[in-house]
Amino acid sequence: MSNHALAERHRLAELLAAAGPDAPTLCAGWTTRDLAAHLVIRERRPDAAPGIRVAALAGWTKRVQDDFATRPYEELLRLFRSGPPIYSPFALPGADEAGNTVEYFVHAEDVLRAADDWTEQPVPPGRAEALWRRLPMLARLEVGRRSPVRLQLHHPDGRSLTLGPAGAPTVHLTGAPGELVLFTFGRGAHTTLDVDGPSDAIEALRHVLPLPKK
Template structure:
């Protein structure tokens, strides 16, 4: 088993406990919609490209709505089961789904008031730091200033460097940096730098 598999089961357990109409951090989506998204991504290769490709998004939305109309227990069973044998994601689950399951689990956990970061344990630290480095390169690629990301314990990366510009330092643990890189704002990160540069970084459209 892998961290991605364990997180999939934890996500399903949380989605079971909060029910099908609970809010998520994905704008306009309930837990039912989020489950439908995960199923589409893993089981409808004809519709999955529309998740990222805008001209195909209409077909993706229609397929997702059809999936979401199924009974909630059926949706959770399909999420729990994971990609079928014919899906490419089946063979790369540990690599392709760690971020997906972690971020969407937090989308459910952090949608309401009173959330706290989980204590994930040491096994998560390295994989999430590796993912944070990749995601922050994408998140800050259009920043008008230099961006430095720090995760403590000497871990530091510069995902964006602009000669002669101000510098903003983003500090957080690897899980929080992953979530910030994926475009979430319900996170515990600190941004340090000149006010105008910090405001510009906060205003960036982050995520995939």
């Protein structure tokens, strides 16, 4: 069975190593060192991980992450490459694949696409399909309630996903599953998606969620 999370872990680690500790990322305010520290505490410090999502706990998470970020960059990459320790929730059977395939894909692209001269890396068909399978839940959680317009996300093979307020004007976004996943996580300005729909609806969406530059 393919392990997409493991493959993306290796890809992300190589991109981080190639970029060095002080390169920019698409994560606002984070360098590659900060991103590496985030990845390590997410699976090695269960006490700090909840603050990644829960605002009330974010201060503690930031303190722990900042402390880890002072460690040698090579140590952070070694810890990330070695995978979750036995006490980590991600060490449970299937948890790494379920919880990290999208996480590592998005963060790999955060490193890759922060460079001015980035070149899109091909996504293996099986991994692209895994991203597409996860897209409905992710899109509804991340953008479904925020979008002021009806959204149709189109796979190049003709499959589509519809979300957003019924009765609102519709904006169509077409692209590979990875590009659609990046859009749902707020990286739309750095994607190769095609956007179509009424101009006022597109502008209304652009005010809420980043879209590819015109």
